[in-house]
Amino acid sequence: GNSVTQMEGPVTLSEEAFLTINCTYTATGYPSLFWYVQYPGEGLQLLLKATKADDKGSNKGFEATYRKETTSFHLEKGSVQVSDSAVYFCALSDRWNQGGKLIFGQGTELSVKP
Amino acid sequence: DTAVSQTPKYLVTQMGNDKSIKCEQNLGHDTMYWYKQDSKKFLKIMFSYNNKELIINETVPNRFSPKSPDKAHLNLHINSLELGDSAVYFCASSRGQMGTEAFFGQGTRLTVV
Numbered sequence: 001g002n003s004v005t006q007m008e009g010p011v012t013l014s015e016e017a018f019l020t021i022n023c024t025y026t027a028t029g030y031p032s033l034f035w036y037v038q039y040p041g042e043g044l045q046l047l048l049k050a051t052k053a054d055d056k057g058s059n060k061g062f063e064a065t066y067r068k069e070t071t072s073f074h075l076e077k078g079s080v081q082v083s084d085s086a087v088y089f090c091a092l093s094d095r096w097n098q099g100g101k102l103i104f105g106q107g108t109e110l111s112v113k114p
Numbered sequence: 115d116t117a118v119s120q121t122p123k124y125l126v127t128q129m130g131n132d133k134s135i136k137c138e139q140n141l142g143h144d145t146m147y148w149y150k151q152d153s154k155k156f157l158k159i160m161f162s163y164n165n166k167e168l169i170i171n172e173t174v175p176n177r178f179s180p181k182s183p184d185k186a187h188l189n190l191h192i193n194s195l196e197l198g199d200s201a202v203y204f205c206a207s208s209r210g211q212m213g214t215e216a217f218f219g220q221g222t223r224l225t226v227v
Contacts, residue, residue, distance in 0.1 A: 032213035038155075043118075043204055043218035051213040087155055093213060100145060100210050101170055104157040 002027045006090050006105035013080055013112050021075040021108045023064075023090035031092040033057075033066055033073040034102065038087045047075075047088070080112045117141050120205045120219035127195055128227055135190045135222045137205030143217075145169075145210030146188040148180060151202040151221070160203075163188055164210050195226045 007022040025031065032051045036044040048057030053068035062077045073090060090105040120137040127133050139146060147170075148160040162170035166182040177193045188205060202223050208216040 034215075036218075041220075043220045044157075044206075044216075045218070046215045049213070049215065089157065100208050100214055100216070101147065101159045101162055102149075102157075102216060103159075107155040107157070109155075 002031070002092060002094050002103050004090050004092055004103055004105035006088075006108050009087075009107070009109040011108060011110050013110070015082055015112055015114050016079045017112075019075070019077040019080045019084075019110070021088055021090075021110070023073045023075065023105055025071050025073065025090075025092050027071075027092055027094050029094050031094045033064070034091045034093070035062070035064055035073070035075050036089045036091060036104075038089065038107075040086070044089065080110070082112045082114055085110055085112045117217050118205055118207055118219040120203075120222055122222060123220060124223050124225075126225045126227065129195055129197060131195050132191070132193045133195060133224070134192070135203055135205075135224075137188050137190070137219060139186055139205075139207040139217070141207055141217060143207040143209055144185055145208050146182065146185070147206045147208075147216065148188065148190050149204040149206060149218075151204060153201070157204070161188075161190075192224075195224075197226050200224055200226045 003026045034049045035047040037047045048059040050057040050066035056065045087107045091102040118139045145164045161180045163182045202221045205219040206216045
C-alpha cells in the first residue's frame, strides 16, 4: 500500500543553520505530495505542495522538489529561525484514493535554538 | 473567521462514557475528514465524507460513528469510550480532489480516564 517515511526526530539546530528533513514515499499511482507543519497546540497548516514530478513547492523560505526517480520530497530551508520550531509532516494524496485523503509520515520535530 | 472549527478543544471523560465532537467548516468544501493523532504524533485518517455521504471508513471500530447533517458539518460520536481512544482528533475539509489542500481544525484532545 501507499506509505510515507520521514527521518526521525527530534532535530535540533541553531538559528540560521541549514535544514533538511528527508521524506520518501511509496505509491502505486502518481501522487501529489505535501509538507504540513504543526505548531505546538495547533492544527496542521499546509506549508507547500507539488503535484507532479520535478515540481518544486516553496513557501516561507522552505522548498521541496518532487523527485519521481528517487521517490523523494525532501524539505529544505537555508536559514532556520526559532519560530520554525514545530513538527513537520510529509504527506501524499494518491490519484486512486477517493476524496483526496492524506497519508502522512510519522512527523519530524524540529527545535531551533537561539 | 475560523475556517474549520471543532469543539470542544479538550475533553476528559471516564471509560465507558459516550461523547461527541463537533466540526464545522465555512470554506464551502464538499469533503470533510476525521483524522486521529496518537501520542507519538502519528496521523491516520478515520473517515471521509463527500456531500454528506461516507466515502472512506478506515477500519475504525464501530463504536465510532460519524454523522454529517449537511456538507458544512461532520460530527464524531464515540460510544463506550476506552483508554486507547485517548488521542487528538482533527477535523479537516478540502475540495476533495487529489492535489488540493486540506484545512485542519485546531484539534480535540480526548483523554479517557
